[in-house]
Amino acid sequence: MSAAPAIILVSEHHLDDLEGAFGRYEREYDVRSARSGVAAEALAREVVATGGTVALFVAESVLPDCHVLEGFHRWRAVAPNARRMVAAHWDRFLTDAPVLRAGLAKGKYDAYLLMPRGIRDEEFHHAVTDLLSDWGATVAEPEVVSAKIISPVRDARVLAIRDFLDRMGMASRVYHPDDPVARHLLGDHVDDAAYPLVWAPERPAVEDATVRTVAMSLYGAPSDLDVEGTVDVCVVGGGPAGLATAVYAASEGLSCVVLEAEAIGGQAGTSSMIRNYLGFPRGISGMRLAQRARNQALRFGTRFVTGWEVQGLVPGAGGAPHLVRTDGGDVAARAVVVASGVAYRKLRVEPLEELVGSGVFYGAAMTAAREMEDQDVVVVGGGNSAGQAAVHLARFARSVTVLVRRPDVAATMSQYLVGEIAYHPRITVTTCGEVVDGGGDSRLEWIDVRDTRDGSVHRREVGGLFLLLGAEPRADWLPTEVARDERGFVLTGRDVPRARWVDGLPPANLATTVPGVFAAGDIRAGSMKRVAAASGEGASVVPLVHQWLAP
Structure with missing residues (x-):
């Protein structure tokens, strides 16, 4: 079994209070403590270096060696998918709120809460579990799954099935037929099963599955x-x-x-x-x-x-x-x-249309985002959906470029997203550009971008292209x-x-x-x-x- 995901608590003077509040999570999470921003970063690097994941950073509003928002910025570079929470001590909650709450609008962290003043502060823990639940829904391989997909390859059909299940709130994992979990489910039918095969509790397995046959199995016709x-x-x-x-x-x-x-x-x-x-x-x-x-x-x-x-x-x-x-x-x-x-409107660049599902996606394709680790990706579009997709992709991808034909995105995107994108270290915005070509060997590897001002064309190596082109x-x-x-x-x-x-x-x-x-x-x-x-x-x-x- 994989190591438990980590929750890292950061406080100089009130660590005992935080440790007491997070005692209830120690059974299922690796709860660790640090008294400074540098120590918290070292803990996060240790977790990641040993193959673990950080689910949540919880920091007091004031740290001894850095501003708490600077701490979140550094920790995000180590664990980009971790959620970030400020738990302000009751002596400082009202004092620090006006300055720190402004950072919420730019996505610098996820929640500003009052540190629990006693046991069973369920409003506080409701916020914590919300953040942990949100984190669990975006990890590459969720531990609690509602459906199992068995397939020797992860092709466009498997991705579409998994995306459908994710959007229906059914976490899923993909298993190779040789995996012990798959062999246990298939029994004597490993060699003659028609893949992909989708297994869900209390329902017959769906062989040679498509989105429609999975939907019909789960919800009927x-x-x-x-x-x-x-x-x-x-x-x-x-x-x-x-x-x-x-x-x-x-x-x-x-x-x-x-x-x-x-x-x-x-x-x-x-x-x-x-x-x-x-x-x-x-x-x-x-x-x-x-x-x-x-x-x-x-x-x-x-x-x-x-x-x-x-x-x-x-x-x-x-x-x-x-x-x-x-x-x-x-x-x-x-x-x-x-x-x-x-x-979403079609791009209508034929070489890229042929790669839809294999590195090219219409819409946010949240499931595909998990497969973009260490890739450079491009999001085409200037609306809120494009901005939200870029922020989500940045949890996984090495870099995210938002590409728009306009001179800026402020006219089409909500200000809170404009600010969040401007602040995010992995996201850049390229204006006055359009995708005119692309290709790769069985999946997307490159795109050509034309500058709408002078007509020049530049080639970019990319692992993913997400198209959110309007309605x-x-x-x-x-x-x-x-x-x-x-x-x-x-x-x-x-x-x-x-x-x-x-x-x-x-x-x-x-x-x-x-x-x-x-x-x-x-x-x-x-x-x-x-x-x-x-x-x-x-x-x-x-x-x-x-x-x-x-x-």
């Missing part, structure tokens, strides 16, 4: 829904808008089905850390936010089906229900909420009866052309041109393209659904 007749509302898309719709619709007694083509959470579910979502002062990963919302909706009776792309919508006529079509079966619904969101609506499945703008986004309310108003009146704010079909979130023309805004629209659409369903 639309045809498996034990729905009698017609549901009240079918939500297409399991991102923040769709999840909010599901929670509020099901909690108010409506029968609700959510169809999601990929993993629950949508594009937001790939965000490694969302720091500006209301109510989460320490931030929350997109996956955790999505899975909490999913569990909340499940509690009220929502049915979820993942891994099935919707192929079409047949509007109901004369009071008949709408029909939502998928390859795995149809769902009849009295109301439909279109919350299918957006997809294209996932709306090809919608019929022509649903009006869309010139870019393909769904028109609602007063944005609908006057020629399609009924009796001189526009549709309701989130209603489309088809009665009983509504739109919420990023798919809607004019939406804000933020997680909180999408959640708000998802909640706001439910009263309109009620009005439609009312006798």
Whole structure:
């Protein structure tokens, strides 16, 4: 068994208080203590040199040999994936807070807390376990796994399966068929199994697995829904808008089905850390936010089906229900909420398109980030998703370059991310550049970047290219009866052309041109393209659904 991950406590005068508070973690973590920044760095180097990992640094707000933020900066160079917490003594908590809290916005550390004043300070320990849980979800090989993937190679298909499982909140590991764990699971079928093989508790093993067959094994197909007749509302898309719709619709007694083509959470579910979502002062990963919302909706009776792309919508006529079509079966619904969101725009550089999954990725691809250790990677995009991806990749990669066509990123990225990227020693921003070519022997090895100012082209050796190029609506499945703008986004309310108003009146704010079909979130023309805004629209659409369903 691998060595326990380390928690390093750093305090000159109150180490006894910290050691007492962290006594409860000693069974499962290697809790170590230091009285200075230099000593803490030496401890971290010792842990890493012996093949161990540092999960968490906990430092008092004042250190004897350096500013605490300088200490975090040095320790991060040794253990970039470790979480960092200030535990201020109660004598200094209010005094040090104004200066140190500013560092939170730039990602210099993860939490500012009051040191426990006694036993069972569960608010303090809630923050600690949150940080440890977040760390555990981002390590290369988690110790607690929900699914095991057995494969002789780690190809694009294996990576896609693992990414799906991670986004669904199911930690996984990949085992070679010769590994003792794999041999124990396979028994006498090691030689004749069809790989990749996915094993999850209380479910039959999935051989020759794909994302869809794994999703169907875990969550079923639309045809498996034990729905009698017609549901009240079918939500297409399991991102923040769709999840909010599901929670509020099901909690108010409506029968609700959510169809999601990929993993629950949508594009937001790939965000490694969302720091500006209301109510989460320490931030929350997109996956955790999505899975909490999913569990909340499940509690009220929502049915979820993942891994099935919707192929079409047949509007109901004369009071008949709408029909939502998928390859795995149809769902009849009295109301439909279109919350299918957006997809990242394609780069359309053919040599790189052929390497998607083999060093080239659309979106944050959090699972792929784990395989970028000691690699130089490039993130293309200037939005918040690109900034969050860069910060996450920097936990693993040797260097991360954010590449944008604009002269700067301030106009398109939230200020807290701009500051965090500027501060991070492993991240640089390259402006006025675009990727025009790339290649490698079976996986990405290099890209060509053209300077948009003078047309010069420079080649860079890279191990990963992450493309977050802006939004294209996932709306090809919608019929022509649903009006869309010139870019393909769904028109609602007063944005609908006057020629399609009924009796001189526009549709309701989130209603489309088809009665009983509504739109919420990023798919809607004019939406804000933020997680909180999408959640708000998802909640706001439910009263309109009620009005439609009312006798």
